[in-house]
Structure formats: C-alpha cells, structure tokens
Amino acid sequence: MAMTNAETGRRPRIAQVGAIALGTPDIDESLRFFRDLLGMEEVRRDGSASYLRGYQELKHHSLVLFESDEPIVDSYCLRTERPEHVEQFADILREQGVEVLELAPGHQAGRGAAIRFLHPHSRHPFEIYYDIEAPEAPDGIRSLLPSNSSKRRGLGVRRIDHINLATAVEQVGDAELWLRETLGFRRRESMSHDGTLLSSWLAVTPQVHDIAIGAGVNNEEAQLHHVAFNLENQSDVLVAADTLRDHGVAINAGPGKHGISQGMFLYVRDPGSGHCVEIFAGGYLIFDPDWKSIDWDMEAVLSHGLSWYGDPLDTPEGSALSVTTPSSGLQSRLGSLARG
C-alpha cells in the first residue's frame, strides 16, 4: 500500500470541493433555475455576480453565477483541511513550475485569501482557499435546525456534491495522476479502454467522487462535463424530474441510477447558460481504509456501469450528455486580481 499525500500527514490536504463559479449569458434565467426552481439561497448579489448555497451548507456559497458573454467556468474551488495548507499548496505548485496567482480576500465574496492556477495537464482553473464566512440566513428563511442554514425550498438542493471535468483523451491519464499525487485525491472507480484511462472518479472524502475527470466528446481541454448538486432522497430526484420537465428545463438524461457510484442521476441544462447540472442523490460511502479502485472495462461500463437502471446513457453521439462548456484561463473573470 503506497503512502498517499493524505496519509503522510506532513503535506497539505484538500478537505472538500467547496464551490464552482459559472459564467452565464442570462443570469436572471440562471437564477430562476438555481434559486427559484432548485431552491438555493442567494446569499449575496455583488454587481454582476450572485452567490448561492444549498439549504444544508453553512458556509457562504458553493455556487457563483456571473454575467458572461458565453457559458464558461471561472473556477473550480477547493477548500483545504487547515489554514496553512493554502500557502503550502502554493509552494508545491511553484516547485512544479506551475504559475500561481494570489487572490485577495473577497475576490469571491465572503472568502479569505486564495490561490489560483491552471491544472498543468488539463488547464482547468482551480482555486484553493480555507477561510470563508458562515453567514446566518435571513429571518424569513432561516432554519430552526442549526445544521441547516435555511429551510428546504423548491426542489431541495442541499449542497454541492461533485464536479466532473472533461479534457482531451490524451491528457486524462496524466491529469488524473496529478490530481492524486499533488492534490491528494484517491481513485475510487475508473474506466479504461485498451489501456487508456477514459474516466476516473476520485475523492478526498468518503464519497465515491468529489471530482471526476474523463475524456470529453469534443476532445478539448479544460471543459466542464457537469457539476452535481445533492438532494436528500432518490424520490426527490423524481420530483425534480417531474417539475423541471413541466417548467421546460431541458433534461439531458435520467432519472436513472449509475452503476459506478450507485448515485441516482438527472442531467439537466441550466436554461440560462447551457451548463450541464446533475441532480444527484444517494451513492455509497467508502469507509474502508484499504479501498481498492474498481477499474471497469468498456463492456461492463456499457452494460451496467454508466446506467444501472433508467435512461441507458448509451448514445454518445448526439447525446445531450455530450455537451461540455469551456473554462477560463489563468485570469479569473471575477473581481480584481492581485498577481502572485
């Protein structure tokens, strides 16, 4: 058993996927989707940016929406285990020759100092931070339960669940290895074909995946496949399908259940931006400290890995799931930047 980053205890660690920042050409329509239909709380509006969280998130936000000519991802935001880990990650990255920007406190509202850099292989823009405020929700919507920030509303999104990155197939192997070796994610499941890694599901928590990375249909780097938000029960996903269908929100695929992760899926598109959003519930948790990655071949993946039941997810060509959206480069589209 190889020592991983997280196990040595001497290196900085990622604690969670904290947030994603999405550019949208129609922020009002995106807010109708995320706030009014999915039920997220708009914690703060800051010029052209809106900060949202699920009803079970106590911290400031897990989603930033900002006005943008095209749908784009500004940043994938990871939170560290301890405050000093942010700078420790910066040091490690610079040692690797990765350019690191230092973002001033408030670059994203409610957040402390952070660093920003591009994944050296897939060019996805990451931000790493620790400090973030935990504002109480306003009176009218504050939950009586101290473990919830607000009352359940709309379709009941309670938190961000995971992010799924797409990139060129040639990069997947190196990009995934880097996520494991440098950021400390552990591989839980994966799929390969003829020795080429096509997709990998990784986590720093007992979830099957906090992050996934795989080959995108357009074979371009730095793409968002989807961001997933978590509901409490599989039955909530059915209610979401019912409601979103009737509100004219495009359903890419689902509801159904993945074999990989055992999560219930419903892929829809934010009507304001076209970003693919997974409405997700369930999945198994991994508490075994000696978990061995489940490595799927294509035959099994197509038989029962992608779709255990429900929508077959078997038509890559022309499939609505083949939609991805690109990412920003090193410079953030949000706020003012302090160069590192």
Place this chain on the structure above:
Amino acid sequence: MAMTNAETGRRPRIAQVGAIALGTPDIDESLRFFRDLLGMEEVRRDGSASYLRGYQELKHHSLVLFESDEPIVDSYCLRTERPEHVEQFADILREQGVEVLELAPGHQAGRGAAIRFLHPHSRHPFEIYYDIEAPEAPDGIRSLLPSNSSKRRGLGVRRIDHINLATAVEQVGDAELWLRETLGFRRRESMSHDGTLLSSWLAVTPQVHDIAIGAGVNNEEAQLHHVAFNLENQSDVLVAADTLRDHGVAINAGPGKHGISQGMFLYVRDPGSGHCVEIFAGGYLIFDPDWKSIDWDMEAVLSHGLSWYGDPLDTPEGSALSVTTPSSGLQSRLGSLARG
C-alpha cells in the same frame, strides 16, 4: 353526453379486471419471478397450474400460471358488478353472434361459473365471472391488517393493475369501440395518427386504465402487450429496478413516468416465459363524472405522452417494448370445458 352502458343501470356491468392466465414454458422460473421476487402469494397449486395474488388482494387469485410449450395468454378475466351480470353478458354476446362457452365452477380454481368468448374484432380470449372465493392466507404470512391478505413480501406487488392488449392496426378502432359499447369501458386517453386510432386507455373504475388496446408492432391480432402489477409508491419501482437488474431479469424499459396516465413504469420480462410485465405505481384517478377523453396526436405523444421522464421509449424499432405474446383461441388451455 351520451348515456353509457354503466349509466343506464339496466345493463350488466364489469366491475374490475380480475385476473390473467399466462402460459409459460418454465413455470418454476416464472414462479421464482412472480412469487419469490415480486412477492406474490401462491394460493394454490393445481396440477400444472399455479394461482397467485398480491398482498392486498383478498380474492383467490389475479394471476394464473400454467405450463405451456410457448408463452401464451389463456384468458383475460373480467369480474362483473353483480352475479346475474354474467348470464346477462352471455345473452348480449350471443345476440351479437359471438360464440360463448360456459365454464364450470372451478375451471379456474376458486372461481364460480364463468363464460368465455373471443373479442369479435381482436380475437382476444375473455372470461367473465362473478363468484370467486376469498381464502385467508396461511398463518405464517397472513397480515395483521384485515384489508391485506398477506404481509408485504419481496418487491411488494399488491394487486393486478391493468392489461394492455395489442392487435393489428386495422382492428384497433372497432375493437376499442366494442370494449366501450358492449363491455362498458370508458375511454380516458387515446392516441391517433392521421385519423387512425393507434391506442386507447379505458376503464370501468377511476383508474386511467384497467385495460388498454393498441396496434402491436408485429401487427398481429390477439396479442398481449403487457400485464401490469401495482406497487404502493414510485420509490418501490426504483427498488424493483435495482433488485430485478441484479437478478438478471431483462428490463425492457424504465423506470420512468408516462405522461399518459402519469404512472411510473418499469417494463420487464418474466424470465420463465418472456411475457412483458409492467411494474407500475401511481397514476391519477378520475372522479369527474364528465371526464373528456384526452386525445393525443403523435407529436405530443412522442414528446411527453409515452415518456414524461426517464427512459425515452422512443425507439419502436428494435425496442424491447415491441415484444408481444399471442393468446389462445376460444378453447381454454386450463382445466375441463363445458361447451355452451
């Protein structure tokens, strides 16, 4: 508003779809499916025939399985509102020139006298009866609740829900009209193309359909499209999908939700016979006495009528849903017959 059969009060009435009798080449495998997986009670074994019911059915059986070289339907069994209606239906049928067999009590175990005939248009074999025993379940499985015959077991089939008949497209219009005018079913929803009725959902109860009839993919008469059994909740259908998938039962389609009927569907094939079985939950109930049939055109049907969410059901060619199984002729395969 035309007076219907049921409303005049002077004609016999069907109260419910009581049972279906299915021939299976592998009755042990069919029992493993219906009894052990779906959780139905085997009330009686009679030579090569087995009688089953759901845990919420107080009467003797809603499903008969019998050994047969090929998968075949012996009979679609309808129960009347009152005892004298059986003979009244026989009279009406004979007036129409339909040949009617009289079945002795016990032709199906637990049942009283019945009549048997072929639908004059689609040639489906129907049986009509009133008397049927209501045996208590044995001690070990009898429910504490007097409204349930037995304790919930397996995947929780509680009762037969509806039957869906297929026939040649040229017959659908006449066959459906006959179900309405002679048997008193009311049309709740339908779909047509270029003036040709393709499918109709009909009921004598507030369900959207106790029976449906439509054009089958092979365009042959007297086919079974599927028989549906009812579960209590949509979440039960998800558990059924999970479990049946893992037991290697072929899933034709689903889970998903129909726009027509608003029912949750999961189409599977009895591994012993190949008959298509729908695991069904939900649907709306019609209490309005002046319900107007919802008549769909093909565009709306394909957009959201067949599949409101979930498996798109959009590939008639090669679709597992295109499976149908044939019916017996006038002579029943079960027991001894007394000619009428």
Place this chain on the structure above:
Amino acid sequence: MAMTNAETGRRPRIAQVGAIALGTPDIDESLRFFRDLLGMEEVRRDGSASYLRGYQELKHHSLVLFESDEPIVDSYCLRTERPEHVEQFADILREQGVEVLELAPGHQAGRGAAIRFLHPHSRHPFEIYYDIEAPEAPDGIRSLLPSNSSKRRGLGVRRIDHINLATAVEQVGDAELWLRETLGFRRRESMSHDGTLLSSWLAVTPQVHDIAIGAGVNNEEAQLHHVAFNLENQSDVLVAADTLRDHGVAINAGPGKHGISQGMFLYVRDPGSGHCVEIFAGGYLIFDPDWKSIDWDMEAVLSHGLSWYGDPLDTPEGSALSVTTPSSGLQSRLGSLARG
C-alpha cells in the same frame, strides 16, 4: 346482498366529494398555507373569498377560503353523477322533510345551480351540485400535461382527498346510516365499542373513504374533524413534514400510516384558521364489488387500526387531534342565497 342506491340505477348518485368551504379569521395566513406552502392554485379571488384547487384538479376549485370571525365550515360540497341528479336529490330530501335551499349559479364562483341543506341528524351543511367550470390555468403555471391543470408546486397537493366529520356520539349511528341510505355512500371500515358505532369510513368511489363520520371529542354536532388533501407518494408526506415543521406550522400528529385505510397521514393546522388538515398519500383502492365492511373493535383499533406505524395517536385526551371546528347553519356565509 341488498340493492344499494347506486346499484338500482333509478336514483340520483353522488360522484365525488368536490369541495369544502372554510371560514378563516386570517385569510392571508391561510393563503400562505394552502397556496404558498401546499402549492394549490388560487383560481379566483372574489371579494373576501378565494377559490383554490390542486394541480391535478381540472375543475374550478376544491377549496373555498373566506373571511370569517371564527374558524367555521360553510359547506361540504358533493358533486352528482349526472346533471338531473341535483334536483332528484332535492326531491328526495324534501320528501324526508329536510329543508332545502336552492343556490343560484355562481353562489360559489364557477359553479352552476346547487342545493343546500343540513344533514338531518348531524346538522352538517351540505351542498350538492353538478355544473362547474374547468378553467385553464394561466400561462406561467399551466401544465404541459393535459391531465394536470397546473405544474406541481410547493408541497405538491394534487387534489382534495376526503372529509372527516365529527358529531355527538349519540348521533353517529343514525347520521352514518343516512349517508348510506340517502346519499349512497358505502361503508368500507368502521369502529364500534359496546355496540355503539364510533366512526365509519365511507365512499362512493373505490377510495376507502371519501367521507368519514365519527364521535368528536367535544361531543358536539356539526363539527369538522379534518379535511384531507392528497399527495402523490408517501415520500411527499415526509417532505411536507420537514418543510411545514420548519415553517412553524403546528403538526398535530404524524407522519405515520393508518391501519384503517392504509393511508399515510400528517395532521397539521392551517395557521390562519386552526382547521385541521390532513396531508394524505396512499391508501388501498376497493374494486371488489362485494366488499364487506371491516368492522373494528376498540382493542384492534388502538393496537393497529388508527396507527399502523409512526405517531401512536393513542392519547385522545389532550391530543392535538381532538381539535374540531364547527359548521355554519342552514344559511351559507358565502354570496347571496335564493330561497328554495
């Protein structure tokens, strides 16, 4: 088997419980509850009265709220099977010496002519009608599904389910018999103690109960025990409990499952009026034409009849379920009356 009213075909028949009209001291707060939390559509506001329906009701309304100094029930509204049945019921009632008021079309908005009278034993104010409009919902909330009037909203109330009447214990037997003999309701389940009928569940549809009548805790006549609204799944009742709890709506009892009716229950109080409202899902349907009423004794009722699981409902004294609200007398509080 005795011929019932509904079977003779020569007498008028009730098709459904169509609506209830509730007086509330705080109509804004009641609207917040029924419209904003439960998700009902406010079809029309008419002076101090508001008309609402569930998303699966195509007709004008199933709930009327009107301003009133105290919480009161103006009317329990039954819809007949055919138009001419309204006048036929009027004749039968007058033959019995019951005073009958004739209500002009529009007495309740959207409704045609109706009659009004007091139950001759329990003094509950009933109205009987047939004609009622079926307005389309406005663009923004109209459902794409023709069997739904509007999109699912809030906690997903889809229709009125049943009404539960309370009266003095001495009246229950006669009052229940009258509902059966004159209005054609059939008894499905009942509970008695020492030969005295304490409660009875009755229906004209395959539901276990469209109406129930029983002894109220204060032993006063003409009380409302509760009105029930129907959700699609048991899981929806859990979401309702979660949400209503967090919005400070008083939960009387539940969630839990009744043995009688097998329905999932959640009893709450409209915060505007204090009327007891049951959030209800599930229950079994009765298609057997020869159903025999299940008559419970108190031991079984207390063991598993009232509560099959969940909240025990075992504390009549001091129980929040002991709340009832009174009814109007013969004169309606709504609109203008035309004397019969």
Place this chain on the structure above:
Amino acid sequence: MAMTNAETGRRPRIAQVGAIALGTPDIDESLRFFRDLLGMEEVRRDGSASYLRGYQELKHHSLVLFESDEPIVDSYCLRTERPEHVEQFADILREQGVEVLELAPGHQAGRGAAIRFLHPHSRHPFEIYYDIEAPEAPDGIRSLLPSNSSKRRGLGVRRIDHINLATAVEQVGDAELWLRETLGFRRRESMSHDGTLLSSWLAVTPQVHDIAIGAGVNNEEAQLHHVAFNLENQSDVLVAADTLRDHGVAINAGPGKHGISQGMFLYVRDPGSGHCVEIFAGGYLIFDPDWKSIDWDMEAVLSHGLSWYGDPLDTPEGSALSVTTPSSGLQSRLGSLARG
C-alpha cells in the same frame, strides 16, 4: 483551533466502526430478524456464532451473533486507518494504565490480530483491528455491481451505520472526552443540562456520528443503547416499518426524523435478544474542516432535537427507548483468547 489526534498525522487513527458482536438467547430468531427480514448476508457460521454483513459491505462482517444466556454485547469493534495503528493504540492504552488483551487472528472469523480493552470510564468492551478478509458472496446472491457484495435482499440493510452507548450520567463527560482525546472521535452535536453533558454524537468520518454516548435510563455503565444499520432512502424506512410491524417485531419508536443528525429513525427490538436496533437512513454529512459542535440545551432538544417529525420520543419514563442491554467485561465471550 486545537490540533486533534487525527490532524497531527503522527498518531494512530480509527477509520470506521467496523462491527458489533451481540449475544442472543435465541440465535435462530435473531437470524430470522437480521438475515431473513433485514436482508443481511450470513457470511459464515462458526459453531454457535454467525457472521453477517450488509449488501454494500465488502469486508467479512459487521455483525456477529452468538448464543448467550442473556442479551449482551461482547464487543464494539473499531477498525484503524493503517495496520500499524493497532499496536500503536495498544501502546497508548497501556501508557494510560488500561489493561489490553491481544486477540489472535481469527478470534472473530475472517479477522486478523486485534486488541481488546475496556473503556476506562464507561467500561464498554472495545476491540481494535485492521486486517479483515473481503470474501466474495456465493454465486446465487453475489451482486453484479462490484461495489456491492451481494444483491439487495429483504428490507435492504446495506451497512452498519453507528453505535450508541449508554452509561451512568456521572461518567458521560469523562467517557466522551476520552473517546475524543484517545480514539480521535470528533464531537458533532451534543446535549447538556445544567452544565452536565447528557449525550454526544461523535465521528471519525463525515457522518454526524459513528458513535454516540449518553446517559442511560437505568444509569448503569457499559450499556448498549442501540446499534444502527443503514438503508438507502427514507422511503426504505417506511417499508421496513410496514413489514416489521406485520411480522410482529416490536417497534420501540418511529419512523420519524431526528433534528440531531437529521437521520430517519425506526427503533425496533431484535426479537431474539431484545437488543435495540435502529433502522436508519439519511442524515447530513460534514465536510467542513472547521465544523463547530452543535450543543443543544434541553428545551431545544425536546422541542425539535430528538424528534424533528414523527414519533415524539418525549416520554423517557416507560418509553420502549429506555431499554438498554449490558456489555461483557474484559474477557470476550467469543473464541479463545490470547492474553496480552
């Protein structure tokens, strides 16, 4: 922010609550409950002991049942993060003056070497181990999904969830502190009265609790309050309540939802032993690295902490929840012991 055991990286760590070993006076009846009703797999029978696991557990067992004159807990079994942690914990314990037994491999079937000791404050018998086999399930029940050991069966128990310990109220404070300081559990929620800690919910994983400890009703040390097993959805808990009720299994309380942990609960008693078992689903996950324990006062606990909805859990006196069962002393009742 104080450095915790788990954060220093230099000390041994508990990874998960692995198993519990329960003595039962009627092992056949206990197996009927855990194996046949709850659906756990009996992996191995070894003389008078039976080893079981949920369908989502890949390791050898999470539950040991063994014949015993009285209901008793033999051991609460914790698994470490790394192999060497077992001996490191032994060293720490001996430094504290705690007597440590060394258990030979196979002391529990399928398990490697382990240590055993009594909690120095509450006297609960703990075992700590790392090595444990991961046997494949036999052909007939092995799951097609590699992340499940077997197919979902019965009521769908997928894994052990947590254990809840009771002890004398005077010990709770010290006992809980020791669990945090020596074993590295983190407090997530707690309840106190007049400055006395009454109960605490702790975890080494993102679950709200892997273990809880609180004052027992009989105020005796080393008691089991309950052990919880995890189902996939809240709807599964309702099906479990339905089924267990009908099989005559005593329901102590529930179903309902805790405010603390937000988990769905159903407390029942193993009919073979009387041990209290919680059928559990849901709950929130804690990914925030700076989680602050939610410390409840009694008023809030009784208002919405213990029961957020459903069974009120408000009657400590005479409540079926007041049942606890005692633990073994230092010597294990299972197998042969090698003295440390």
